Amino acid sequence: MEIFSLxxxxxxxxxxVYLLMGGALIGVTLFWQFxxxxxxxxx
Amino acid sequence: MSNPGNxxxxxxxxxxNVIAGAIIVMGLVITVLRFTKGLGAVTNLDDNNxxxxxxxxxxxxxxxxxxxxxxxxxxxxxxxxxxxxSAVRPAxxxxxxxxxxxxxxxxxxxxxxxxxPYPIFVQQGTTSLLFEVGLCVMLYLTVLFIEFTPAxxxxxxxxxxxxxxxxLTLALTIFGVVLSTLHQSSLGALYTxxxxxxHPLWYSTYLPVFFFVSSIAAGLxxxxxxxxxxxxxxxxxxxxxxxxxHDGVVLGFGKAASxxxxxxxxxKMIGLAYANNxxxxxxxxxxxxMVEMLxxxxxxxxLYAVGVREKNLxxxxxxxxxxxxxxxxxRFNVSLVAFNYHLPSSERYFPTMMEIGIxxxxxxxxxxxxxxxxxxxxxxxxxxxxxxxx
Amino acid sequence: MLRRTFLGMLxxxxxxxxxPGVASASKEFTGHPxxxxxxxxxxxCIGCRKxxxxxxxxxxxxxxxxxxDDLTVLxxxxxxxxxxxxxxxxxxxxxxxxxxxxxxxxCLEPACASACFVKAFKKLPNGAVVYDESxxxxxxxxxxxxxxxxxxxxxxxxxxPRVMKCTMCAPRLAEGKxxxxxxxxxxxxxxxGERDELIKIARKRIERNPDRYVDHLYGEKEMGGTSWLxxxxxxxxxxxxxxxxxxxxxxxxxxxxxxxxxxxxxxxPVLLGGIYAISKRKDKVANEEKKEAVANAxxxxxxxxxxxxSEALSKADVxxxxxxxxxxxxxxxxxxxxxxxxxxxxxxxxx
Numbered sequence: 001m002e003i004f005s006l007x008x009x010x011x012x013x014x015x016x017v018y019l020l021m022g023g024a025l026i027g028v029t030l031f032w033q034f035x036x037x038x039x040x041x042x043x
Numbered sequence: 044m045s046n047p048g049n050x051x052x053x054x055x056x057x058x059x060n061v062i063a064g065a066i067i068v069m070g071l072v073i074t075v076l077r078f079t080k081g082l083g084a085v086t087n088l089d090d091n092n093x094x095x096x097x098x099x100x101x102x103x104x105x106x107x108x109x110x111x112x113x114x115x116x117x118x119x120x121x122x123x124x125x126x127x128x129s130a131v132r133p134a135x136x137x138x139x140x141x142x143x144x145x146x147x148x149x150x151x152x153x154x155x156x157x158x159x160p161y162p163i164f165v166q167q168g169t170t171s172l173l174f175e176v177g178l179c180v181m182l183y184l185t186v187l188f189i190e191f192t193p194a195x196x197x198x199x200x201x202x203x204x205x206x207x208x209x210x211l212t213l214a215l216t217i218f219g220v221v222l223s224t225l226h227q228s229s230l231g232a233l234y235t236x237x238x239x240x241x242h243p244l245w246y247s248t249y250l251p252v253f254f255f256v257s258s259i260a261a262g263l264x265x266x267x268x269x270x271x272x273x274x275x276x277x278x279x280x281x282x283x284x285x286x287x288x289h290d291g292v293v294l295g296f297g298k299a300a301s302x303x304x305x306x307x308x309x310x311k312m313i314g315l316a317y318a319n320n321x322x323x324x325x326x327x328x329x330x331x332x333m334v335e336m337l338x339x340x341x342x343x344x345x346l347y348a349v350g351v352r353e354k355n356l357x358x359x360x361x362x363x364x365x366x367x368x369x370x371x372x373x374r375f376n377v378s379l380v381a382f383n384y385h386l387p388s389s390e391r392y393f394p395t396m397m398e399i400g401i402x403x404x405x406x407x408x409x410x411x412x413x414x415x416x417x418x419x420x421x422x423x424x425x426x427x428x429x430x431x432x433x
Numbered sequence: 434m435l436r437r438t439f440l441g442m443l444x445x446x447x448x449x450x451x452x453p454g455v456a457s458a459s460k461e462f463t464g465h466p467x468x469x470x471x472x473x474x475x476x477x478c479i480g481c482r483k484x485x486x487x488x489x490x491x492x493x494x495x496x497x498x499x500x501x502d503d504l505t506v507l508x509x510x511x512x513x514x515x516x517x518x519x520x521x522x523x524x525x526x527x528x529x530x531x532x533x534x535x536x537x538x539x540c541l542e543p544a545c546a547s548a549c550f551v552k553a554f555k556k557l558p559n560g561a562v563v564y565d566e567s568x569x570x571x572x573x574x575x576x577x578x579x580x581x582x583x584x585x586x587x588x589x590x591x592x593x594p595r596v597m598k599c600t601m602c603a604p605r606l607a608e609g610k611x612x613x614x615x616x617x618x619x620x621x622x623x624x625x626g627e628r629d630e631l632i633k634i635a636r637k638r639i640e641r642n643p644d645r646y647v648d649h650l651y652g653e654k655e656m657g658g659t660s661w662l663x664x665x666x667x668x669x670x671x672x673x674x675x676x677x678x679x680x681x682x683x684x685x686x687x688x689x690x691x692x693x694x695x696x697x698x699x700x701x702p703v704l705l706g707g708i709y710a711i712s713k714r715k716d717k718v719a720n721e722e723k724k725e726a727v728a729n730a731x732x733x734x735x736x737x738x739x740x741x742x743s744e745a746l747s748k749a750d751v752x753x754x755x756x757x758x759x760x761x762x763x764x765x766x767x768x769x770x771x772x773x774x775x776x777x778x779x780x781x782x783x784x
Contacts, residue, residue: 011168094573094577117705122709154570162551171550173550213709217702232691
């Protein structure tokens with residue numbers, strides 16, 4: 001896919017960014033569990 | 044006007060029910076007109092003014108005034124202000140109803156309403172800020188619904204599901220704040236694409252920030268305002284817990300709203316300076332801008348502060364009403380008054396009675412459903428089985 | 434794996450990632466090479482409305498009440514609407530009436546396409562911006578976004594309204610024909626061709642007739658450039674065209690707002706989670722302090738109690754001892770006295 005306009009370029013990059021945003025939101029939930037879990041659950 | 048559309052009103056023939064019934068009948072009539080004759084027959088929208096009252100009020104104001112949900116739940120569950128706990132449920136319910144009605148009202152405005160899921164499921168226009176708004180509103184409506192379900196499960200006595208949902212509170216709250224930040228700001232950002240149509244005093248590259256910050260003030264003020272209304276009309280549904288904390292909630296939220304309004308005023312001025320728009324202040328639009336900024340931002344900010352200092356609940360409640368009106372004024376200014384400012388007055392937009400009718404109909408629906416739910420489910424009181432679980 | 438091979442592979446991966454045409458943000462986009470456009474010359478337009486008629490015909494639009502040779506229509510200002518994709522307006526000027534045709538300008542970076550949340554608008558390689566009604570939701574954000582106020586809407590359609598705008602006759606272009614309006618223009622006020630060529634032609638016209646034209650090719654830069662270009666003998670504002678639109682394209686205008694969206698999504702959970710953890714820890718510390726304080730108080734109290742108890746005990750001890758002594762003495766005394774009596778009795782009985 002060749003890109004000729006800023007509009008096409010943004011459509012492409014924003015598409016990926018939206019997917020990453022979803023991934024980040026799910027990821028942070030899991031990571032929170034990981035961070036707050038474990039044995040040293042003091043703080 | 045008679046009251047044919049209100050079933051079961053034999054014993055409930057109160058003034059409220061009669062008026063609400065009449066408005067609902069009127070709304071249904073306009074609904075039929077809208078979907079048989081088209082937007083042209085019902086609205087004053089035209090090619091120059093594609094967005095009217097249904098976007099300016101139902102969508103922009105509706106979403107801003109439903110911000111109480113995320114502000115209250117964030118205050119209670121994230122910032123750890125447990126004393127606001129009694130205010131969370133009414134706020135969540137209002138927010139959920141608010142958003143549900145925003146989506147409902149949107150069905151009137153959209154050309155082909157059944158295609159509303161298209162941007163998410165069929166073809167994603169990711170460069171559009173409206174895509175962002177749509178995605179977030181859809182997700183947030185889901186979050187709000189889940190946040191609201193514990194009250195429903197308590198009412199229905201479904202303890203197991205309730206405990207599962209309650210465990211998700213923190214995640215849901217954070218998710219809700221993220222989504223709210225995004226779509227509240229994106230509603231403002233919708234207009235960043237049209238600098239040539241929006242008056243420079245209201246157009247700013249900071250529009251998303253303005254909308255987000257003012258939504259916090261709107262949310263806090265709405266919680267105070269609704270609390271006052273509910274206090275008068277639904278007092279019998281409130282338990283000691285709610286009543287004991289009510290004044291504390293009003294004081295705390297008043298203080299927060301005052302501070303947020305101060306910040307909002309400051310960034311609006313920074314916006315003026317950033318775009319070097321000072322010279323517009325002397326024009327007619329400038330005067331109107333000053334009315335908005337001084338009368339509906341600076342004034343309630345000050346009234347809130349005085350009210351909090353003197354523990355004057357009456358004054359705080361007045362400030363809340365002014366703030367709510369100010370937010371409505373701001374959204375109207377951006378979407379209707381200052382939009383298309385360059386056009387001659389003959390080409391400007393003013394809503395028809397039927398457009399206003401639908402907006403009133405939607406608000407009435409909201410109040411009726413709110414009453415229905417709060418008189419049945421544990422919203423203003425804790426369910427006896429789950430007392431003291433925070 | 435050898436380190437060199439790994440680095441080599443990494444290198445190829447990086448280069449590979451940048452190869453397939455997906456340019457970096459620093460690249461300037463200039464649109465599809467060889468895309469077409471139309472040059473409108475307001476100094477040539479005589480306001481005959483032939484273009485309007487052709488447009489109406491080739492697009493199968495409903496025939497208007499007033500015929501196209503009725504030029505009184507020009508006396509009122511009109512804009513494009515759902516049944517008219519192009520209009521010619523008359524403007525009064527010192528030199529006599531001037532005419533200007535308006536229709537979709539087919540932006541290089543269309544605001545409508547940027548605004549549409551279902552990607553219903555598309556810029557074709559041939560330059561035309563076309564609309565796909567099969568996905569349109571009817572939100573009309575495109576109409577809000579368009580700086581030229583071109584898209585119109587079928588407000589009278591209750592359930593299947595479409596956004597209506599000039600398509601540069603994309604179907605005709607596909608057949609190798611000219612756009613309807615261009616073909617019908619009797620004065621060659623409209624020229625269809627490659628946009629880059631049109632710019633050269635326009636520049637030449639300005640150069641050759643500096644008195645006839647203002648030195649401004651409208652559409653070359655406006656809103657990031659449009660495929661439709663305009664030449665005029667008077668400043669463009671005098672023929673109803675806004676000169677305050679700027680050169681920033683629609684995607685650039687919203688880029689800032691769009692760019693902050695993922696930052697919020699990425700950082701808010703961290704920030705809010707942090708605040709939550711801090712407030713929870715504060716609660717915990719406060720609780721612990723409370724507990725400690727309570728424990729301290731209890732400890733102090735019990736110490737005190739013990740002290741008093743032991744004191745009481747020791748006091749009691751002393752008292753006890755004394756009492757015992759007294760008791761013992763008493764007992765001894767008691768024990769002694771009756772014996773004497775007894776012995777007395779005994780002696781009495783014996784005697």
